[in-house]
Amino acid sequence: MALTPEDVPVATVTDGSRVVPLESGSTHSLTSEKDMIKTLLHECLQAKAFAYCPYSKFRVGAALMTNEGNIFVGCNVENACYNLGVCAERTAIQKAISEGHMNFRAIAIASDLEDQFISPCGACRQVMREFGTEWDVFLSRPDGSYLKMTVDELLPMSFGPEDLRKKKVFSVHNGC
Numbered sequence: 001m002a003l004t005p006e007d008v009p010v011a012t013v014t015d016g017s018r019v020v021p022l023e024s025g026s027t028h029s030l031t032s033e034k035d036m037i038k039t040l041l042h043e044c045l046q047a048k049a050f051a052y053c054p055y056s057k058f059r060v061g062a063a064l065m066t067n068e069g070n071i072f073v074g075c076n077v078e079n080a081c082y083n084l085g086v087c088a089e090r091t092a093i094q095k096a097i098s099e100g101h102m103n104f105r106a107i108a109i110a111s112d113l114e115d116q117f118i119s120p121c122g123a124c125r126q127v128m129r130e131f132g133t134e135w136d137v138f139l140s141r142p143d144g145s146y147l148k149m150t151v152d153e154l155l156p157m158s159f160g161p162e163d164l165r166k167k168k169v170f171s172v173h174n175g176c
């Protein structure tokens with residue numbers, strides 16, 4: 001079901017390229033789901049403006065919120081060697097990880113598609129899943145409407161780090 005965020009104040013975010021405390025250093029200022037959604041939808045739209053996509057002409061922005069309330073934004077970054085391009089979602093996640101954050105509450109994604117909720121590619125779903133299955137993914141449209149899903153819903157029966165530790169019928173000891 002498509003939802004439209006209600007008109008609630010957007011938290012002040014002064015720098016989308018780094019860890020951004022939402023209010024005077026507080027990382028717990030966004031207590032409500034409604035405020036979180038509103039902020040993430042706003043931030044992913046802003047992030048989309050920085051997309052480097054000279055080949056696909058397909059702009060994507062993402063905004064990731066940690067459990068502590070910090071936001072990391074990302075855009076797609078393409079390359080003349082096409083297969084080196086990176087999606088907005090992974091850009092945001094890698095920025096967060098590289099700055100010491102790995103507990104994620106939600107990510108919102110934006111594109112220019114008029115009538116369709118932007119959906120993460122398979123690679124991004126797997127990268128999201130690395131950091132848990134029960135956090136939220138908001139697939140948005142430019143008009144601010146969105147679909148709320150979980151990582152598990154986007155990638156059911158997934159393979160993750162826990163699986164590597166499960167009982168096996170054969171144990172490899174030589175370097176694996």
Ligand SMILES: [Zn+2]
Nearest residue numbers: 087120121124
């Ligand atoms: Zn992707």
